[in-house]
Structures are given as structure tokens and as C-alpha cells.
Amino acid sequence: MLKAIRQRHSIRSYRNKLVEDEKIEEILKAAQFAPSANHRQPWEFVVVKDRETKQRLSQATPWGSFIAQSPVVIVVCSDEKKSREWLEDASIVGAHIYLEATNQGLGTCWVQVRGSVTADGVKSEVYVRRILGIPSSMRVVAIFPVGYPAEGKSEHINGEILSEKIHKNKW
DSSP states (O other), rough: HHHHHHOOOOOOBSSSSSOOHHHHHHHHHHHSSSSOOGGOOOOOEEEOOOHHHOOOHHTSSTTTGGGGGEEEEEEEETTTOTTTTTTHHHHHHHHHHHHHHHHHTEEEEEEEOOOOOOSSSHHHHHHHHHHHTOOTEEEEEEEEEEEOOOOSOOOOGGGGGGGGGGOSSSO
């Protein structure tokens, strides 16, 4: 597991290569193995491969233009009525998506939807809900474009660990 953690980076450029369905299934499996408060599992996923839909999703936030070039997109939603911890649960799911994508030799990047707005000032959640037909009861947390990385990044190293960030027994 530490190998995948060291290799994980935010990838915003993808090769023009299809991602195998089996790899997406493994990513979704890993996501659903995430812990959730009281095992409520408030999350839902929308997997998008359609080129036009990905293009429209790339306009959901000012920093998501690279979504359009990814072979696959996973949209993470969470039901705030099902769990008070819907955001925390969806965030852990996002970490699992990141790590399993890396484990599968793929790259991804968390594209924040919740709390964001489009270039036209529309709430990003509303925008994404309209495009994908997501019920209004669901919160749209993030978009994860997934693909084979077109950019190479080196593994994280121990030198990045900041000991001054670690407090023992008290601050």
C-alpha cells in the first residue's frame, strides 16, 4: 500500500488510450470498501465515457478543463439525508479512488465540485446534476478523471515528511 501512496499524484494529462473496464471496476470496488459512519455508505457514482458529456463536465469548475481529455470520469455523489457524515464518507471514497487508480497504473485528480461555481457563476453541483440527471437529494462532491498518465512524476520521498507537523501527546 505504501508504494501506491508514494506514487500517487494529481494527474491532469492523459494518454489517448482507453481504460479497461476491469480497471474501472477495481477502482469502484476499492471505493465501496471505504469505511463509512455507521456503515451507511451514502455514496453513489456516475461513470462517464461519453466524449460530449466529459466536455460539458470539464466546464463545471474553472480548473477542470483537463476532464475533457480523460478516457473515463467518475463522479462521486453522497446523500446528505442518509448520513450526517456524508462529506467525510465521500472524501474517504475519493482517497480510495486515488490509491486504486494509482495501483492500476492509472492517474486521476480530485476536481472539487461541492462549493465551486462555473465560469458563468452557476453552482457547480447544480450544473453537474443537470448534465448527469443526478437527483437533487444527492450532493455532488467531486469529479475524478481517470486515464493513463501522459505526465511522469517521481515518487514521494521521505524528505517530504515534515517532522514539525507531528505533535506527540500534546501540541
